[in-house]
C-alpha cells in the first residue's frame with residue numbers, strides 16, 4: 113500500500129465545486145477562493161490590494177470545515193489588547209491601525225492513524241540502603257553513624273505498545289507555517305462539519321499551497337513526537353533511560369479541511385514590511401512577532417542596571 | 431441499525447458520524463438512500479446547563495428538568511439520534527421522595543440534627559438521561575512493576591499483551607447530569623429490563639443525544655483503558671502491582687443508544703436549595719449535596735485540641 117496521500121489522489125475524491133471562484137494575490141501569490149460572484153478588495157495575508165481573478169487549479173475539495181466563532185469586532189479587540197499587553201513594542205506599532213482584520217479559511221490536513229511500537233528500555237527501580245559511616249563529632253572525636261540512601265536498580269524491559277493517534281493538524285498553506293498553526297492550536301474538533309461551498313459565503317478560503325507530500329511529512333513528524341511522549345508515559349518504574357523504539361505507522365489518512373483564522377497585517381512603517389498577527393477564529397488564541405523597540409529595551413536595561421548599582425551602593429554604605 | 435462500516439477498524443458507523451468514533455477515519459458522504467428519512471425537527475435546549483430534551487407542544491415557557499433554567503426551541507443542524515432502548519422506571523415518585531428522606535437521615539454526626547425533619551423535599555422531575563453502551567474488541571499492551579522477580583528493589587518491571595472483548599460499557603452522553611452523577615448511576619441499572627419505548631413513567635422527560643458520538647472518542651478510549659487496567663491485573667505475575675500502564679487499540683466498536691431512568695429532586699433547608707438525584711431503578715442510590723453542621727464540627731475540633739493539650743501537658747510533667 114502506498115502512502116495515504118497517493119491513495120487519496122486516486123480514490124476519486126478530487127472534484128471541484130463549481131460554486132467557488134478563484135482569486136490570486138499579486139503581492140504574495142496566495143491562491144484564494146470565494147463563493148461564486150463574491151469579490152475581495154485586499155489579500156488577507158499581505159494586505160495587497162492587487163487581487164485578481166485566476167482560473168481554479170485542479171485540486172481536491174476540503175472534506176471538513178470548522179466554522180468561525182469569534183466575530184470580526186471581537187478579533188479586533190483581542191488584537192488590540194494583545195498588542196497593549198506585549199512589552200517593548202515599537203511605539204508606531206502600538207499606535208498602528210488594527211481595524212483591517214481579515215477572516216480566512218486556512219487549508220490544513222487532519223491526520224489520523226495507528227502506531228505499533230516495539231520498545232526496549234532500562235527501567236530504574238529504587239530501593240533504600242542503610243549505610244554506616246564514620247565522621248568526627250563536635251568534640252573532634254571519631255564516631256560511627258548510619259544513614260539511609262536511595263539507590264536505583266536498573267532492569268531491562270522490552271514490549272509492545274499500540275494505539276490510535278490523537279488528532280494531528282498540520283498547515284497546508286505556504287502563507288502560514290506549522291509553528292504558527294501550533295501556536296494558535298488547539299481547535300475544538302467537536303465543531304467539525306462536512307464542507308459545503310455554502311459555508312464560504314462572505315469569507316475567503318485559501319487553496320492548499322503546500323505539496324500534500326510535504327504536509328504528510330509534517331504530520332508524520334508530529335505523530336512521531338506524540339508516540340515518543342505517550343510511550344515515555346507508558347514506562348513503569350521510578351525512572352527510565354535508554355528508551356529505544358521502532359514504530360510502524362498504519363492506516364494513515366489525511367483529510368483536507370478548513371480552519372477559521374483571523375489575519376491582521378499591520379503596516380506601521382512605510383519602510384518596513386507589514387507585521388502579521390494570526391488569531392484562532394474559534395478560540396481567539398493569538399500569535400505574531402511584534403516589532404520590538406530596541407530603544408525601549410535599552411532604556412529598560414539601563415534603568416535596571418542603575419537600580420541594581422544603587423542597591424549595591426546603598427548596601428555597601430550601610 | 432446502519433450497515434456502514436469503517437474501512438479501517440471495522441466499527442459500525444452511524445448516520446451522524448463524520449469520523450469513525452474509534453479510529454477517527456473520515457466517513458464517506460451519505461448517499462441519498464442512506465440519509466435518515468425521519469430527522470428530529472426541533473428540540474428544547476436549556477439556557478442554563480445546555481441539555482437538550484424532546485420537544486413537546488404543550489410545554490409553554492418550559493423549565494429545564496435538570497437545572498430549572500428556561501428552555502428554548504432549537505432546530506438542530508445535524509440529525510439527532512434517538513434512544514433505541516429505555517431502561518424501565520421501577521421506582522415511583524413517592525419512593526424516590528422517601529429515598530431522599532431516608533438518605534438525609536443517614537448522613538451521620540457532622541450534619542445538622544434536624545436535616546431530615548426540616549428539609550422540604552419538592553420539585554421532583556422524572557427523566558431519562560442518555561448514554562452510549564459499547565461492545566468492543568481491543569488489543570491491550572500493558573507495562574507495570576510487580577514484586578515477581580524482584581532483586582534488590584521490591585519491584586521489577588514487566589510487560590505483556592492480551593486481547594479482550596468488552597460488553598455493555600456505558601459512556602454518558604448526558605448534558606443535564608454531571609459526569610460524576612452518571613458514573614455513580616450507570617453500574618446500578620438492570621439491563622434486562624429495557625423496552626423500545628419509554629416505560630414505567632408516563633410524564634418523564636426524555637433527554638436527546640445532542641453530543642456527537644465521534645466527539646466522545648476521548649471518553650470512549652478512556653473507559654476502554656479503565657476496563658483494560660482492571661483486566662490486566664490477571665495477567666501480571668506476582669502479588670502486588672504498581673505503575674500499571676496500558677495502551678488500547680480498539681476495533682469493532684458497536685454502540686447502542688440507551689436512556690436511563692432517574693429523578694432530579696430539589697430540597698430546601700434553611701432557605702437554601704440543594705439538588706439531589708435518585709436512581710430510577712434502585713432507590714437506595716441517592717446522589718445529593720447536603721449542608722454540614724459547622725457548630726458540631728467546631729465542638730469536635732475544640733474537644734480534639736483540648737485533649738491534645740491535656741496529653742502534651744501530662745507528658746511534660
Ligand SMILES: [Zn+2]
Pocket residue numbers: 436437438439440441450451452453454455
Ligand atoms: Zn474506524
Ligand SMILES: [Zn+2]
Pocket residue numbers: 476477478479480481494495496497498499606
Ligand atoms: Zn438545564
